[in-house]
Amino acid sequence: MSTTLGAPRPDQADYMLRAAAGDAGRAYKGQLVEGLDLAPGQTVLDAGCGPGTDLPALAERVGDGGAVIGVDRDPEMLARARERTSGLRAVELRDGDVHALPVGAGSVDRAKTDRVLMHVADPAAALAELHRVTRPGAVVALAEPDWDTLVVDAEDIDTSRAFTRFTTAEVVRNATIGRALPRLATAAGFRVTHVAATTPVFTDVTEADHTLGLGRNLQQAVARGHIDPTRGRAWFDALSEGPFYASFTLVTVLCTR
Template identity: 55%
Template sequence: MTPPVNAADQIAYLDQAAASAPGRRYKQHLLTALDLHPGHVVLDVGCGPGIDLAAMAATVGTGGAVIGIDHDPAMLEQARHRTAAHPHVTVRPGDAHALPLDDASVDRARTDRVLQHLADPRRALAELRRVVRPGGLVALAEPDWDTLAIDATDTATSRAYTRYIVSEVVRNADIGRQLGRLLTDAGFEVTSIEPTVALFRDYHTANAILRMPAVAEQAWQSGALDENTTRTWLTSLTTGPFLAAVTFFTTTGRVPTDYS
């Protein structure tokens, strides 16, 4: 949950999240929602280290094109390395709020856990509306951290911990549930909203994604949680049956073809 301290750790974290069972499940939903076909030009905004670029490239074929955009030079370098065998993949620097693309220049576009971090998600969606052709699709996947539930006998600390995440850790923590409304406001026709519950029944698997000790330490250092109580709560999570869950929303929008 808290960002790793260097690029290598961040890339490893993203790879681990993508390889987890919940990660594979929602990513498959996102790929299906894009409805890619050979010859399509597809845009991945916030492509990170290029985890999904090759899969999209295989679907659109050499007659299509995949464009990955990210603001982080280390991510761009890794994405270029991973897609070197795919000449129809282009990776370039860019800002989601001001995409370096012409109007109506792509058939499909997606964001994957990007909008939750942006300063202005509405501006990013307006940019997607600008660059996607009439009749084209966008597919967005975002968690709704306000749905995070962690089972523990100390329910008060569980609730305080999740409240801290929503209020202090993630910039747009409940954006998952807002995607349909935001797409509508941006001028898209919403075609689908699909929830995927990421369910964890093993502490270590969950911690690889949620990074609970790191977040908890941040919380008690800020004064949001009591350190001793929170340490006891963390220990209890490792010693008994474990359950945590959070809902991801995959939402698809189409650019209207009738401007009258």
């Protein structure tokens, strides 16, 4: 199978910013920030802030009298976040891991994590850290996909299903974390107050290839023996020949400390 199949792996920061800028990204991110019910003077934590996508919106709501703490362990992400928040006095960026947040116990009024827990080694430990750093009565917002719900329309439905199974089993570390959020948040000591699901829909194959990694993940599936090479190539080529559809479920949870 050609190494040029599909879009190349994108720069991670650019990927996150592009995903957030799409219609689906703007919709659920807006709901997530609104759900935090931010007020001037509060301290809010963005755990796994990435390139700082949400930091300006958080800073606007807490004002100069508040504080926004962005934590990420990736130096490149923090550098992009610094560029994005230059001049915002409320924002402070810290190098750290969500399993051991560089934040004092009981010091945060609001906290969020967005598409982070699907990548971490121990989601339960990360949620326990969020519980540690939040004050009693704090609001916490969580958002994660459930990759078991990824569907790609094709005449060869068996290959579409095999692609989803491979994505769930081999590509994403915690692929079904979305559905587990209410259970894990409760186990961490939070009280779940709201659960919602949104469905990002892709009708443009190029955008789906970029965001969902259709071509590059298919190459991995073929290389590891999950999908026949000839059948996989035919499946991918057919996706661009007619109307395209793909979607997955994104779960958002609001809870209180």
